[in-house]
Amino acid sequence: MNIRNVSLILNRELKSYFSSLTVYIVILMFLLMTGYFFYNLLATFSVVSYQAQTDPMLAKQYQLLNINETVIRPLFGSISIILLLMTPLLTMRLFAEEKKTGTIELLLTFPINDVDVVLGKYLACLVVLLTMVLLTATYPILLVVLGEPEVVPIATGYLGLVLLGAAALSLGIFTSSLTENQIVSASMSFGMLFFFWLISYSVPLVSAGLGQLLSYLSINEHIESMSKGVVDSTDIIYYLCFIALFLFLTLRSLETKRWR
Amino acid sequence: MIEVENLTKEYGEFRAVDNISFTVEKGEILGFLGPNGAGKTTVMRILTCFFPPTKGKVMVAGYNCFEDSLNVRKRIGYLPQRVPLYEDMKVNDYLRFVAAIKGTPGKEVNRKAAKAMDDCGLSEVSNKLISTISGGYRQRVGIAQALVNDPEVLILDEPTVGLDPKQIKEIRNLIKELAGKHTVILSTHILPEVSILCGRVIIINKGKVVAEDRPENLATESAQRMLLRIGGDAQLIGQELSRVGGVKGVEREQASGDANVFTVVLEDEKLGRQGIQAMIERNRFELVEMRLLEVSLEDIFIKLVTKEEA
Numbered sequence: 004m005n006i007r008n009v010s011l012i013l014n015r016e017l018k019s020y021f022s023s024l025t026v027y028i029v030i031l032m033f034l035l036m037t038g039y040f041f042y043n044l045l046a047t048f049s050v051v052s053y054q055a056q057t058d059p060m061l062a063k064q065y066q067l068l069n070i071n072e073t074v075i076r077p078l079f080g081s082i083s084i085i086l087l088l089m090t091p092l093l094t095m096r097l098f099a100e101e102k103k104t105g106t107i108e109l110l111l112t113f114p115i116n117d118v119d120v121v122l123g124k125y126l127a128c129l130v131v132l133l134t135m136v137l138l139t140a141t142y143p144i145l146l147v148v149l150g151e152p153e154v155v156p157i158a159t160g161y162l163g164l165v166l167l168g169a170a171a172l173s174l175g176i177f178t179s180s181l182t183e184n185q186i187v188s189a190s191m192s193f194g195m196l197f198f199f200w201l202i203s204y205s206v207p208l209v210s211a212g213l214g215q216l217l218s219y220l221s222i223n224e225h226i227e228s229m230s231k232g233v234v235d236s237t238d239i240i241y242y243l244c245f246i247a248l249f250l251f252l253t254l255r256s257l258e259t260k261r262w263r
Numbered sequence: 264m265i266e267v268e269n270l271t272k273e274y275g276e277f278r279a280v281d282n283i284s285f286t287v288e289k290g291e292i293l294g295f296l297g298p299n300g301a302g303k304t305t306v307m308r309i310l311t312c313f314f315p316p317t318k319g320k321v322m323v324a325g326y327n328c329f330e331d332s333l334n335v336r337k338r339i340g341y342l343p344q345r346v347p348l349y350e351d352m353k354v355n356d357y358l359r360f361v362a363a364i365k366g367t368p369g370k371e372v373n374r375k376a377a378k379a380m381d382d383c384g385l386s387e388v389s390n391k392l393i394s395t396i397s398g399g400y401r402q403r404v405g406i407a408q409a410l411v412n413d414p415e416v417l418i419l420d421e422p423t424v425g426l427d428p429k430q431i432k433e434i435r436n437l438i439k440e441l442a443g444k445h446t447v448i449l450s451t452h453i454l455p456e457v458s459i460l461c462g463r464v465i466i467i468n469k470g471k472v473v474a475e476d477r478p479e480n481l482a483t484e485s486a487q488r489m490l491l492r493i494g495g496d497a498q499l500i501g502q503e504l505s506r507v508g509g510v511k512g513v514e515r516e517q518a519s520g521d522a523n524v525f526t527v528v529l530e531d532e533k534l535g536r537q538g539i540q541a542m543i544e545r546n547r548f549e550l551v552e553m554r555l556l557e558v559s560l561e562d563i564f565i566k567l568v569t570k571e572e573a
């Protein structure tokens with residue numbers, strides 16, 4: 004690995020991302036969707052809070068007066084799903100476009116290692132992801148200004164979102180390396196991400212041991228505890244392994260291109 | 264500088280390159296000539312370490328393309344066929360990027376990019392997006408990126424495709440200047456280009472080398488042809504011509520003015536020439552024009568390629 008080469012690729016990819024409209028539209032749509040969820044959650048919260056003034060039992064019954072539980076946690080849940088929808092759109096072009104236009108031929112004959120190429124491209128989409136996720140921080144900041152939510156679960160929740168997004172990106176970059184068609188790449192990442200997301204739905208149907216395994220494999224299970232403020236090393240290890248695995252597969256897929 | 268030994272490349276069942284061997288000396292310009300699908304690009308992609316050969320050994324600048332690919336790639340500049348460039352970059356940004364990624368130290372990146380732009384006549388468009396410049400400029404950006412790092416070996420896949428005559432001349436001069444300092448392999452299907460640029464030419468067809476020599480040597484090996492314009496009864500002239508000793512074949516071309524036009528293939532130049540002269544005098548035909556045709560590389564090429572197929 005050569006840091007200079009990684010940063011050269013990273014810079015080029017970032018310029019390429021931000022010089023096209025696509026990224027701005029993806030970020031805009033992401034913020035509109037998450038903003039809509041935030042608005043609804045907050046509106047519900049304020050209506051319930053208002054009604055609870057006259058009917059204290061209502062709030063107690065539904066435990067609705069904790070802003071962390073009623074607004075922030077569900078918000079993280081929604082953002083995580085929207086993230087899974089949006090990341091394939093960020094990653095689909097990374098290799099597919101280079102293959103389509105043929106620039107991959109020059110890229111792979113430059114004197115740089117494949118690792119540098121993969122890492123540079125991965126870090127570039129990670130920067131875009133961080134931009135997207137951090138822009139949503141306006142919602143919790145609004146809550147901190149207006150109310151008194153617990154800050155720690157917000158911070159750990161964001162850690163979870165970033166890890167989840169980073170994992171999704173690693174899968175996306177892998178599917179992009181498999182094809183020269185961006186739509187195919189995006190469809191494959193959608194499919195695989197949904198598989199990793201819904202895999203926990205089968206838990207009740209299978210034996211306990213297998214169920215545990217399936218829920219461990221599920222990509223969404225691991226942000227649950229983080230959005231409650233608990234950082235468990237197994238969750239972090241899960242995401243890091245996921246990322247490492249798919250970056251490794253991307254590298255392999257580039258190498259097999261050299262063989263074909 | 265470049266050694267290729269028993270190179271074979273198969274795509275599944277299809278054998279694109281079949282047991283090719285050749286060497287290129289330092290400072291030489293080698294022309295790679297062949298019809299579409301002959302395997303030129305495949306050989307070039309192997310030389311540039313884009314993919315490995317199925318069989319055979321390829322050494323560039325003393326390093327093995329397969330085992331020591333990074334060292335090879337440091338020493339080559341490559342212009343692929345369709346000139347794939349990052350369309351969303353400006354010309355100068357792109358050349359700076361390529362210079363840096365080819366290992367130019369940070370301080371020199373700007374200077375090298377500027378020099379490459381200067382050499383390839385890109386100064387006017389240096390601030391334009393690559394997607395907006397004309398085909399000729401694109402081609403030159405492609406050559407500039409291959410040159411930017413002053414590589415020992417230049418591999419150019421059809422470097423003059425899509426240029427206008429003036430640009431072609433400029434690019435050819437540029438390539439000629441490179442010889443000596445750099446070793447150049449270029450592929451082309453424009454035959455005069457080979458005679459102008461290359462010290463040596465390799466003609467390949469269907470993955471095999473069918474000829475390898477200096478362009479002028481290839482030309483002399485081929486049969487002589489003669490153009491004749493003669494007034495008179497065309498059919499009679501044709502019959503008489505084919506009877507002359509030393510004449511191998513007669514072809515009647517479209518008439519120009521009141522003279523009939525023939526191309527004659529001569530087996531023995533001197534005998535044929537004298538025979539034709541005598542025949543014309545004997546029959547009192549009116550001779551308008553008689554000249555030897557220069558053998559073009561096209562003829563050799565077609566001969567070699569069709570012979571191979573026959």
